[in-house]
Amino acid sequence: MIKISSLAHVYDKGRRLKFPNWEIADMEQWLLLGASGCGKSTLLNIISGLLKPTEGEVLINGTDLYTLPARKLDRFRGRHVGIIFQRPHLIRSLDVLDNLELAAVMAGLPVDHERNLSLLAGLGIAGLAKNYPDELSQGQLQRISVARALVNKPDLLIADEPTSSLDDENANQVIRMLTTQTKDNGAALIIATHDQRVREHIAKTYLL
Amino acid sequence: MNTFKISSKNLVRNKLTTILNIILVAFGVGILSILLLAANQIGNTLEKNARGIDLVVGAKGSPLQLILSSIYHIDYPTGNIPAKDAYKLAHHPMVKRAVPLALGDNYNGYRIVGTDTSFTKLYSLSILKGNFWQKDLEVTIGSTVASESKLKIGDSFFGAHGLTGNGDIHKQHAYTVKGILKPQGNITDNLILTNIGSVYKMHEEKPEHSAHHAPLAEAKEINDKQITALLIQYKSPMSVILFPRMVNQSANMQAASPAMESARLFSLIGVGIDTLQWFAVFIMAIAALSIFISLYNAMKERKYDLALMRCLGASKSKLFFLVLLEGIMVTLIGACLGLLIGHAALEAIGSYQESSQAKLTGLTMVPQEIYLIWTGLLIGALASIIPAMQIYKVDIATTLTKDR
Structure with a gap:
């Protein structure tokens, strides 16, 4: 269960943002909506443990993220939160399978080769396991980042505009896969978007 | 990963x-x-080749050249010194051991060194096969010489005049290989050792003249003749100052210290x-x-x-x-x-x-x-x-x- 309470962030330029309290139960799927510039990314960064808020707390399964020391926070994020970015970031010098393994290694978990392969198969890209990122399309790369976010069986999956750089077909596929795969893996899902194509798939919304 | x-x-x-x-x-x-x-x-x-040699006495000239030619057998000798003077120095009370050297010939680039038994003691040489040289024209060869020139015990060969090349061969006398040295890891591996009399014999016009050398004792070999250099070991370190000065005062000899000349060479x-x-x-x-x-x-x-x-x-x-x-x-x-x-x-x-x-x-x-x-x-x-x-x-x- 994820819970944020009395969260506020003050930017370098002095602008102050307050975020409404939010509770996400296990395996719930939410949309994070809001006009651009209203702090969607900031909130996602705070929830995923990348950005320390000025006030308030973030609890993930009872752990208060920002009371953890930096090293433990990094590890906690690696193990419990999967993040999908607007642009798929993969390590170019490693092939697809190595990119998935990297997620486990960086989080200090054992590599589960079978699981990685079945994740790729579930996303319909099992044939790309030995390809390098430079050889793949945006849609394929985004699917791989979905797979990577799921490698460590996270409690929470966070996606920041995952479809904005994709065409309709790819966007639909990625959304469908995101929702079904997170369910299958028992994770909660937050998608920040202003993409209408996503709205059809998810009912719960949190508005900024 | x-x-x-x-x-x-x-x-x-x-x-x-x-x-x-x-x-x-x-x-x-x-x-x-x-x-x-x-x-x-x-x-x-x-260091290895100069071990145990405190001083080299030879003809006047470049001291570095003297060291190079008589210890490392690289350069040409500076000239010859009268055997009589060398004999006197060899028996000086400050001297523990003096090794006479007569150079001048080679076989396929390996230098033929006329010397006596003190040479074998200086380098603590031991025999692998055969014997040390005993009579004129008998030689004992270093291990490298043996392996590279394919000389065996009982073989004979002609020396050539000079320190390299086969230009002027001493056809009148042939050397006979009597023994091969154990590998020493120093310069002696590349040398052909014989007695001083043999070297004289090579350079004499009348072969019969040398006949009287053979029966004489080694010390006598060097009478009335010339040798190339004398390797000297002191009895005590005290001699380092006095002995070279004494040698250098003589008209035709000089003393060179291997340690000093090596240091000079290195600084060059x-x-x-x-x-x-x-x-x-x-x-x-x-x-x-x-x-x-x-x-x-x-x-x-x-x-x-x-x-x-x-x-x-x-x-x-x-x-x-x-x-x-x-x-x-x-x-x-x-x-x-x-x-x-x-x-x-x-x-x-x-x-x-x-x-x-x-x-x-x-x-x-x-x-x-x-x-x-x-x-x-x-x-x-x-x-x-x-x-x-x-x-x-x-x-x-x-x-x-x-x-x-």
Whole structure:
């Protein structure tokens, strides 16, 4: 269960943002909506443990993220939160399978080769396991980042505009896969978007 | 999948830069290792061959030349000294042992040295096969001479006048091989030893004249004649000051100290070694700079990778080590390659060398080479420490939200 309470962030330029309290139960799927510039990314960064808020707390399964020391926070994020970015970031010098393994290694978990392969198969890209990122399309790369976010069986999956750089077909596929795969893996899902194509798939919304 | 694999994959991805950096390090280390090995081997050879010899007495001329010709058998002798004077010096109370040398002939480039039994004691020679020479025209050959000239016991050969080449062969007398020495690891491996009488005999017009030498005792051999040099061992270190002065006062002899002349020789070639050394250090510095620049530039692109890895749960220190490891791997590979190059180059130089007396080889190691590897590692670490520090500045959230 994820819970944020009395969260506020003050930017370098002095602008102050307050975020409404939010509770996400296990395996719930939410949309994070809001006009651009209203702090969607900031909130996602705070929830995923990348950005320390000025006030308030973030609890993930009872752990208060920002009371953890930096090293433990990094590890906690690696193990419990999967993040999908607007642009798929993969390590170019490693092939697809190595990119998935990297997620486990960086989080200090054992590599589960079978699981990685079945994740790729579930996303319909099992044939790309030995390809390098430079050889793949945006849609394929985004699917791989979905797979990577799921490698460590996270409690929470966070996606920041995952479809904005994709065409309709790819966007639909990625959304469908995101929702079904997170369910299958028992994770909660937050998608920040202003993409209408996503709205059809998810009912719960949190508005900024 | 581990840090090592991530680093090496990234190095492979930037092949050209990696190769350039490795080559730079390899050249620096290579030159340094050649210098190290060569200086070590030359120093060893000089020291080993001069062991136990406190002073060399020979004809007036260059003292360095005297040392080179009579201890290392490299240069030409300075001339001859009267055997009578040498005999007097040899029996001086300050002298523990005096070894007479009569040089002037060679066989296929191996010098024929006329001497007496004190020579075998000075170098503590022992026989592998056969016997030491006893009569005129009998020789005992060094192990290298035996293996390379294929001479066996009982074989006979003609010496040639001069110290190299086969120009003027002494056809009237043939030497007979009586024995082969055990390998000594010093200059005696390359020498052909005989008695002084044999050398005289070679250079006399009338063969019958030499007949009266044979039955005489070794000490008498050197009467009325000339020899090339006298190797002297003192009884006490006190003689270092007095004895050479005494010798130098005589009209036609000079005394040269192997220790002093070797030091002088080293100071002469030292300038060249110093220059090369600085050159190698300069190359290493450029290598360090090149590694620094390439890592630093790559950080712009790698910022995303590193932010991503942070995002996936890696700590800052882990990524710091990751970048450091890349620099260290390049210099470690470079240093090992450099050592290989150094050894191979020295072996190649050795195989093209004419003089067998101071042959260089790449097949030996010196303990200092381990320092070269450590230096390489240190340079790698130093060059990558500033780029690696960038890790601590990367703001993951903003880096990953921005486009590449």
